[in-house]
Amino acid sequence: MTGPHARVRVEGADPYDVVIGAGVLDELPGLLGDRARTVAVVHAEGLAGFARPVCEAVARAGYAAHALPVPDGEAAKEAGVLAGLWSRFAGLGMTRTDAVVGVGGGATTDLAGFAAASWLRGVPAVLVPTTLLGMVDAAVGGKTGINIPEGKNLVGAFHPPAGVLCELSSLATMPREDYASGLAEVVKAGFIADPRILELVEADPAGAARPDGPHTRELVERAVRVKAEVVSADLRESGLREILNYGHTLAHAIEKAEDYRFRHGHAVAIGMVYAAELARLAGRLKRDDVERHRAVLRSVGLPVSYRADAWPELRAAMAIDKKSRGATLRFVVLDGVAEPGRLEGPDEDLLAAAYREVGR
Ligand SMILES: NC(=O)c1ccc[n+]([C@@H]2O[C@H](COP(=O)([O-])OP(=O)(O)OC[C@H]3O[C@@H](n4cnc5c(N)ncnc54)[C@H](O)[C@@H]3O)[C@@H](O)[C@H]2O)c1
Numbered sequence: 175m176t177g178p179h180a181r182v183r184v185e186g187a188d189p190y191d192v193v194i195g196a197g198v199l200d201e202l203p204g205l206l207g208d209r210a211r212t213v214a215v216v217h218a219e220g221l222a223g224f225a226r227p228v229c230e231a232v233a234r235a236g237y238a239a240h241a242l243p244v245p246d247g248e249a250a251k252e253a254g255v256l257a258g259l260w261s262r263f264a265g266l267g268m269t270r271t272d273a274v275v276g277v278g279g280g281a282t283t284d285l286a287g288f289a290a291a292s293w294l295r296g297v298p299a300v301l302v303p304t305t306l307l308g309m310v311d312a313a314v315g316g317k318t319g320i321n322i323p324e325g326k327n328l329v330g331a332f333h334p335p336a337g338v339l340c341e342l343s344s345l346a347t348m349p350r351e352d353y354a355s356g357l358a359e360v361v362k363a364g365f366i367a368d369p370r371i372l373e374l375v376e377a378d379p380a381g382a383a384r385p386d387g388p389h390t391r392e393l394v395e396r397a398v399r400v401k402a403e404v405v406s407a408d409l410r411e412s413g414l415r416e417i418l419n420y421g422h423t424l425a426h427a428i429e430k431a432e433d434y435r436f437r438h439g440h441a442v443a444i445g446m447v448y449a450a451e452l453a454r455l456a457g458r459l460k461r462d463d464v465e466r467h468r469a470v471l472r473s474v475g476l477p478v479s480y481r482a483d484a485w486p487e488l489r490a491a492m493a494i495d496k497k498s499r500g501a502t503l504r505f506v507v508l509d510g511v512a513e514p515g516r517l518e519g520p521d522e523d524l525l526a527a528a529y530r531e532v533g534r
């Protein structure tokens with residue numbers, strides 16, 4: 175779409191860039207601040223190979239780089255892991271001018287971001303996402319946090335990063351299923367705001383499902399632009415930002431039911447079909463648009479249904495969704511493609527009827 179590096183600005187009290195391309199790590203030292211001495215490089219333990227060049231770039235720039243491995247994937251987003259990082263930060267004598275760099279998928283950057291947000295009430299974080307999902311969604315926008323047994327992402331903070339570096343070559347080693355998981359958030363961006371994303375995936379689903387596909391860079395850039403525009407306008411999710419939560423009310427309930435061993439994007443795919451069915455049954459979305467959800471998600475290998483008998487458990491878990499106000503459940507729904515709205519307090523029959531379209 176643009177030159178060697180694309181640069182997407184995220185506005186706010188402390189604006190920052192999301193840099194997308196090849197060789198983007200060159201920008202890391204410039205994001206760490208003149209007064210930093212110590213840089214904690216928090217990385218998924220299976221990704222030491224990605225953390226090494228990050229540590230080297232930090233050390234070459236004259237900072238003391240410390241690699242801090244954390245468990246791979248969702249196992250990182252636990253209170254015990256976070257507490258372990260605090261102890262390491264204390265041991266390194268990290269002060270407010272020092273910095274955290276998070277290297278890994280969305281789970282790692284959510285943890286690293288929250289560690290940065292909570293250490294000394296906030297030190298700078300630079301995020302280096304290595305998954306598709308991390309690049310297009312998790313590392314952008316400042317939502318950080320961890321899970322507790324009671325629910326997904328229930329503990330966290332808004333802490334925008336100082337910068338986000340998306341090295342597209344990292345995607346080459348991604349397992350197919352994890353790549354598909356990231357595509358769910360890309361497709362989400364298409365449904366809520368940028369239909370061109372849907373057209374690109376529909377024109378060549380096999381290409382879209384591969385990191386070396388013909389439109390990877392354009393898909394990443396478009397999804398990042400959607401996210402950047404929304405969070406620039408509403409960091410703290412007082413209104414507009416809720417649209418990024420499309421499909422997430424049911425998705426988070428599924429993740430909890432699966433003890434967080436179910437890929438986030440897979441859960442979001444099912445959750446978007448559920449939200450689309452809710453909107454159709456409420457008379458707001460055309461059947462063709464609902465079927466378009468199923469077709470585009472299936473075409474890239476994502477699930478569109480879940481266990482029928484899970485409904486009571488999922489319904490109970492949905493009550494604690496962050497968009498709820500008191501006892502009133504609130505859903506992001508579509509009135510058409512790129513026309514997001516809200517469905518407030520739908521009745522129980524409607525909720526259950528929509529689930530019957532998703533349960534199998
Ligand atoms: N903060 C936000 O706004 C936001 C947005 C969306 C999702 N999320 C969160 O992001 C998380 C999901 O992120 P994810 O899909 O990146 O999963 P993940 O972080 O669990 O990573 C998936 C797996 O891929 C491995 N991996 C990472 N990069 C790799 C690479 N380049 N090659 C090979 N393997 C690699 C990881 O180590 C892990 O085992 C969830 O916890 C979700 O809640 C947060």
Ligand SMILES: O=C(O)C(=O)C[C@@H](O)[C@H](O)[C@H](O)COP(=O)(O)O
Binds near residue numbers: 422
């Ligand atoms: O950035 C947002 O806002 C989102 O809702 C993006 C989601 O894709 C992401 O999964 C986010 O972590 C969900 O946030 P939560 O507040 O519902 O936990």
Ligand SMILES: [Zn+2]
Binds near residue numbers: 311359
């Ligand atoms: Zn998500």
